[in-house]
Amino acid sequence: MxxxxxxxxxxxxxxxxxxxxxxxxxxxxxxxxxxxxxxxxxxxxxxxxxxxxxxxxxxxxxxxxxxxxxxxxxxxxxxxxxxxxxxxxxxxxxxxxxxxxxxxxxxxxxxxxxxxxxxxxxxxxxxxxxxKHKAADVIRFTTDHTPWYFVNNMGFGFVADVSLWSEPYKKLGQTAYAMGVLREMLRLKPIHVTMEIDGQKVEHNANFVYFCNSVWVAGNMKISPNSKFDDGLMEVMVLNAIDRPELFKTFPKVFNGSHIEHPAVKVYQAKHVKVSSDPQKFCNPDGEIFGVTPLEVKILPGMVRYYYLEKPDPSDKDSSR
The missing domain is CATH 3.40.50.10330 (Probable inorganic polyphosphate/atp-NAD kinase; domain 1)
Structure with missing residues (x-):
């Protein structure tokens, strides 16, 4: 609306x-x-x-x-x-x-x-x-004919499977997520993904797909370091299929954002995406576990506003975060 x-x-x-x-x-x-x-x-x-x-x-x-x-x-x-x-x-x-x-x-x-x-x-x-508050884009995703909204990130495949497994152990904090990562690495299987990105059809044999509106996920992971929540675009990140040893070596790079430099990572900028997967997969919008592929995902520019703090001037030695 x-x-x-x-x-x-x-x-x-x-x-x-x-x-x-x-x-x-x-x-x-x-x-x-x-x-x-x-x-x-x-x-x-x-x-x-x-x-x-x-x-x-x-x-x-x-x-x-x-x-x-x-x-x-x-x-x-x-x-x-x-x-x-x-x-x-x-x-x-x-x-x-x-x-x-x-x-x-x-x-x-x-x-x-x-x-x-x-x-x-x-x-x-x-x-x-x-x-002080500023406008933020909202991303609408439609699953099973029902629209939902998020401002952070949503994925399916490996990343959502980790969230799905670790949800019952959420009281353990980051430990639960780390345990889920290790478990899903052992169960790693690629999925076939078909997307229509702003009218252009692409296909991937992928470990996961992530729709990003902002930088951070799971608290301290820079999943999409180049994302901006107010630019009218979402980043669609695809990790093309890699084996377990390569994923194990690459995954820690998500904490500083350097994982996007891996040749298996493909990032699209988009306003409107239709996506399906084989097999059908659960999603994790803003860390919540619900929704399944296929999906329709669309950016809604500047729909809400959030209070924020100005970033300190690096030249001001007395400034604090």
Whole structure:
């Protein structure tokens, strides 16, 4: 749907915030931090209305039914999964005025918020208080005739299979993901992928396909170092089939982004993609496990706004992140 993003949110008194709070984020960190964060915001003069999520996609239901005309800012207190649910609530809310979104990172990965130059809870609160926000593209993907939305990344194949296996062990944090990587390497099988990228048909025998709107995934992996969330384009990354030893050697490079230099990696820039795979594969939009191929994926430029912090001037020795 077509939304009109609200102008810059007022500061302090008379600012109405809808705070979406996932108590399970970050292995319980969110639950521990919630009273402190709520007090900080109210002491700063904000009118804060908290909403505690009780089950999966509850945040989507909450935001979908909010009166956005009477909301100055949305706060997502959680991780990438909570932010994903909040976004889908916004995109399915019938009102056209969309307030800016503040991300306060208390999840396991906290990937997309890093693109906002926010790395800690304190920085998330400070970004809201400073009041600067910028437009971000949204990617719509349609699976089984149903549209969903993400702002970070989505893949299928090896990367989604790792997420699928590690999901029950999420309390172990990055350890669970590392275990999933090792397991799926042992089970590695290529998939046949057919894509229509902005009208051009391509085929790959691939280990995975990733649709990228931003740099980070799984917290500290630079899956798409050249992605920009506000350029009206997505990066479609394909890892063509390589054997286990080569994947084992190449995979660690994802932490600094140098994996894209591998000859088996192909990156397309696109606005609209139709994709199918053989066999059919599960997807992992913004780290969540649902959706299956075939998919239709489309960029929606500048659909929402997120609070951010300015990056410090490297020449200023006294500046902090």
């Amino acid at each position: 077509n939304h009109k993003v609200k102008p810059t949110c007022r500061k302090g008194k008379n600012v109405k915030i809808q705070l979406i709070f996932n108590p399970h984020s970050g292995r319980g960190k969110s639950l521990k931090m919630f009273p402190h964060i709520l007090k900080r915001l109210r002491d700063a003069g904000y009118e804060v209305i908290p909403h505690r999520t009780m089950y999966r996609f509850h945040a989507t239901e909450i935001v979908k039914n909010l009166n956005l005309y009477e909301t100055d800012a949305l706060v997502s207190l959680g991780g990438d999964g909570t932010a994903f649910e909040v976004l889908n609530g916004i995109m399915n809310n019938p009102e056209k005025n969309v307030p800016p979104i503040a991300l306060i990172p208390v999840g396991t990965g906290n990937s997309f918020v890093k693109d906002m130059n926010i790395f800690t809870v304190e920085e998330g609160i400070r970004a809201l208080q400073e009041g």
